[in-house]
Each structure stands twice: as structure tokens, then as C-alpha cells.
Amino acid sequence: MTFSGCSVLNPNVTEPVFLSNENAAKSWVNGLRRQLALTMNQVVVSTELVSDNYYNNRTLSSKVFDIPQIDYFDLDVNNLQVQVQRLREMSEYGLSTVLKGDPTATAADSTEVYFSNAFAHLLSGELFVGLPGSNLGPVLTPTQHLERAILLLDKALALSTNENDRNAFTLLKARAYYQLGDAVNASKYATAVMSKTTLLRQAKFDGLNNVPNDMQTYLYSSTNNEFAPLPRLDFLDPKYYHTGLAATDQKPVTITKAEEAYLIQAEVQLSAGQLDASRVTMKQLLDVVSARGSVSIDDKRKRGMEVTGRTIR
Template sequence: MKTYIKNIIIATALSGSFLSCKKDNPNITDEVYLTTTNVSTTWLTGMRRQMALTLNQVIVNTELVSDNYYNNRTLSNKVFDIPQIDNFDLDVNNIQSAIQRLRELSEYGLTTVVNADKTTTAVQKAEMYFINAFSHVLSGELFTGLPGSAKGAVLSPAEHYALAITALDQALALQTDANEKLAYTLLKARVYYDLGDAVQAKTFATAAMANPLLLKQQSFDGQNSAANDFQTYLFSSTTNEFAPLPRLDFLDPKYYNTGTIALDQKPVSYIKSEEAYLIIAEAQASGNELTAAQTTLKNLLADVIAKRPVVSLSDVKETRNGGNRTDYPLTAVKVRFDENDVERSGYVLNRKIANINISTVSGTMVTADDINSATTQDAVLYLVYRMRQEIFISEGRRMTDLGIRFPVSQTEQLNNKNVKPADLIAQIPSFIPKNREMDDFTNNITSGVVTMKHDMNKVLVANKKAKEIFPFIN
């Protein structure tokens, strides 16, 4: 009996780029495709392309939900900023579909493709297991639950994390490249962090610190329908689609182009050693080892962030002209994180008078003096979460730190009898401000001070015992 490959993205490498083609041709069967030369290599290229497309969905939408960015126009989701998250929202389904497609591609690769290709290497199988693990990590972090198979039972985040750990163990056993093994190890630390297992999280984070500048990035291809969408929203679009909260202005744009847009697509850093330090510091602070946590954070500044690249960029065209707000500060002004904060300088850049300096991997305004001054558990935890926000900006991580999760999509519900009514409700903690207040600010033109409506890191610490956040405390 012949079977046909339908709606599965198969990609081939062409001059180092992604070239996608859907195998909907009725003359191309599974049997024919699986006999092609180096089919594992071809399949892995397709999986990498799907990783890029999945990160696009995750980053664009979760950054909007969070307090990092707001939709300054109308092109993208119009309610995530509130935040309002409905199971019938098309973007909820798009995110879920992208993650599940990534999982299914990895599973097909491991169960079918590698068995058909005798030239498959251990390293290729390791990468497939790693991508499978990453799909389960995203499932657990971003959703209240997701099926673990087509039309299967809805698995809890903890169940997805368990599957991720199993896949990572298999990937680690097969991988021979030392840096790749460290990246897998750091992802394993992240999973244990998500599970609230401080002992295991610290163990694997410490192991990953063997390379203090560890970095794993996802590339994009603007010529073959796999561009970095967030770069488009932040920089490449002639209309400024997204705008950062003003206190994060100094970190924007993490992605940009200096040449032809399609040929200059910046990568996304989705595994980096900064996370190891942050996991350890949070575990130490949660256990009231405050001096140790301070040391870890200062080492993070000196040994990692200070050595990450900083570029000089002309951003004179940035006018925050999307239209939803017309009072965004366009010159250097002072900011206050909330109405009770002191005035701070250097957070909003003047892009009209000279080039700006942008951190392309990680940046923060937290200093060693700030860390030395943090002498209580709450003060240290505040800096940990502020640094997490600044370091991971534009990488799709902040929504999870806020304790927000998407529901199972309506499309899944209509096609999967295992979906229950409880699965259709988003997780939005009660302490999350509504009515777009997370992104709100006032700009006093007379005094030259911009004040944020809320300091969400302060809000997080004040609610540190809420079950949705601070995994080492709850």
C-alpha cells in the first residue's frame, strides 16, 4: 500500500539557504521520498526551517503579551497587549500549530527517516532528539496543556517537561560536539528550572557554565519565506509596528539590517550561557544564600555580558510612528520604573544625533553596585528578574516569567475529543494588570521624565508566592 507525504515541510539546502517545498504532488509517495539520497540531511534542513518558523510565532506573540513590547499599529494581534487571550484567537492556533509541527517533524525523522537512510549519523539523530525536546519545552512553558500526539490526550506542562528530559538524555548520548552537548545540558537545566527542581537545575546549569560564552542561535532566510519576523516588526518595516516599554528602549532593536533586508536577517539566540548564571542566582536567592547570589550575578556581568558583542547602529529612521501612541519619547529623557521610583538616565536613546550602541546577544543596565546594594531576598530576586527581562528581550521568554500561558486552541478542540473545557482557558495570574496597563506610561514633556504605569518586576516580587511564578519558591 502506498502512502503519500501530505502537508509536511521538506526542505533542501541550496547555497546555504532554506528552500521549502510541500510534497503535495500525488506522484511522490513516502516510499519514493525515503529512497532519495541523504534523506536525513534533507529532513534535518526542513526541521531547522520549521524551528525558525516556530520561533517567529513564539517571539512575535509572546513579546506582545508581555510588558516588553506593545503593538503600535494594527498589523499584528490587537488584544494580546490587554492581555486578552482567547482559545478562538487565530494567533493562539498559529503558535500551537507551529510547535506541534516541529514535534511531528522530529518524530517522523526519528521513527521513519533515520531508518530509511543508512548514512544517518549519530550527530544527526542527536539534533532530531534535541529539536523534539525543544518542542516539548515550548509546549510546557507557553500552554496550559497541549496534546503530545495528533488528536491525543492533552498533556500537562510537567508531562511535556518529562518528555523533554527523556529526549535530551538521548540527544546527549549521541552528540559528540562539546559545545552542542553543553547547549543540550543548559536546556536540560531550563527544564528542571521550569519544574522547580533547584538541585537538578543548578547541577546542569553549573555543567553548562564550562563555556561561559556558550551560544546557540537560529538562523533565518529572507529569500525563501523564512525571514526573522521580529526583525521586520522592530526595524525593517517602514512603519514602526512594535515599540518597547520606554525603560527597555536602550535594548531595541536586537535585530536589524544594514544591507538588503532579505540578505541581512539576524539570528535569534535561544540558548545562551547567561541563563545558567540566572538559574543558579535565583536558586541561591530563593534559598536565602544572598551573598552567593550576588557573586553569581556579578560574575554574569563580568564574565559573560561584558564580553558579548555591541554594535554601533544608525537608527535615525526610528520614529515610533505606528500610530497607536503618539507620545513615545524620541530623544534622551529620564525614566522612572513606576511613580515611586527615582529618575534614571540612559534608558531612552536619542537616535537622531548619532549612532546608538545595541547589544546583539545580551545587555543590561544592572551594575555591580546595584547588586552589592541588594541585601534582602526580595531585592536580589528583583534584580534576577529584571536581568532576565533585559537579557532575554526579543527572545520570547518574558511571558513565561509573568506566569501567563496560552490555552488549547479552538481548532484543536473541534478536532480532538480529548480536549476538556478547562483546557480552553488561558492562565493569566490575578496580579497581572489589565487594560494594557503593563505597557502604559506617561511622558511629561515639561520635566523630561517618562514614568511607567507599573514596574512588573516589583509586581512579581510582591507576588512571589503565587503558584504561577518563581518556580524555586512555589
């Protein structure tokens, strides 16, 4: 028995098919936003454990980060660098292939891709002593990653017409210069946005499509006490919570906000011995914080405590 003319269709979306689809760039940007959320999940969980703000009661996340014991062969260290590198790789593919191949791509699409690439390098410089800056490329130092992040943020700024985005990118530049120890430029870009007291940029989650906020799950949404706050922080906990169904109320995670500009400026002033000026800046920061919206929640069901409510900003 012979077979001829047999044609098997690939049920998956192949690269040529995706690139030829209408609005491929917008689809890729949506994918980058999803990856940003996944990256922030790993960043927030890992850094909260390292900071010793929370104790890992019963999750599969690291049990030794709070010692701190951070080994390059640790699974959680690997997971963290994988998510950061995945954000970088996806954004680089967007720049090199998707945007160029989609005639409907807009400046806003390009802005988002440049931002994603910049943020991946910023995280690489902040969190690691060295990470590759390209696929199979040489390992870059934190300084090299931070300098690359600044260049990419400049490209995003050149394309963006959205005021909130431009302010967020400017503040991220201040953060990068702060990490580089460049007090002059850190102060320059921080003060440029200090008047934007409602500035806020966040990563958003989607519980209905399997992109939940992991920290929210560990702190509140789970029926078990996955992460326990240390006593000194219990009055601030939970940072994330849900009302109604958890799947439909996944709280966003902040990437940068106005308060950071005041903290950077205050530290620059302190380092220069300007104690009075730093004190004024910190008092201004308190005004910014107090102007943020707040909610009160009853978390007795989570803590078994006689607590009528907590005010969360």
C-alpha cells in the same frame, strides 16, 4: 473515442520518493531547522507582546495579548500551538520513519531530530497549560511535557560529540528543571555549563528563501513602525537589525546562551536565602555579558530621534 495506457505522473514529491532519495535524513534535518525558525518567529512575536515589551502598532498579530487577554480560541494562540506542534510532529516523523529508512543517516542527524523533539516539548510545557503530546493523543500537562523534554535531551546528549551542542542541551535541561521547580537539578545542570561563557545556540533565518526573522521585520526592516517599544525599553531597541539588504542579513534568534545558566543559579541561591552567593553570581553574569561582542547602529531613520547610535549585544 477511447483512451488506453494513460499514465499521469505526480509532479509532487511523494513520501516513498522522498524516503528513497539519497541523504533523506539530511534533507529532513534541514526542514526541521526551517521549522524551528518558523516556530521561533511565532514564539518571539507572541511572548514579546504578552510581556508588554512592545506595542503592536499595525501588524495582524494580537492586539490584546498585552492586556493580557489570552483566549484558547484566539487566532494567535492557535498559530502558536500549530507551529510548536508542527515542530514536534516533524521531529517524530524523522525519528520513526526518515532516520530508520536512510542508511546514510548519521549520529549528528539523529541528534538534531531528538533536539527538535525535545525543544517542542519544552515550549509546550513553558507556554501552554496543556497540549497533546502526540497526533490525536491525550493532552499532556506542562509537567509531562517538561519531563519528556528532559528524556529526549538525554538521548540527544548520548549521541552528540559536538561540545557546543552538548553544552546547549545541558543548559536546556537546567531550564526544564527550573520550570519544574526542581532547584537541585536546575542548579546541577546550570553550574555544569557556567564555565562555557561563550555558549550560544540560535535559530537561523533565510530571507532569500522566505524564512525571514519576523521580529526583525517588525522592529527595523519594515519601512513602517510595526512594533513600538515601551519607553522603558527604547534604549535597548532594536534587538534585531540589518545592514545592506534585509533579505541577505536576517539576524538569528537565540534559543539558549550562557547567561541563562547564571540567572538560573542566582535564582536558586536566592530561593535558598543565599543572598551573598547570589550577588556574586550576578556580578559574574555581568562579566559574561560585557565580554559579548557588540555593534553600534544609527537608527535615526527608524525613530526620527536625535540618536547617533545604539550599542547592541
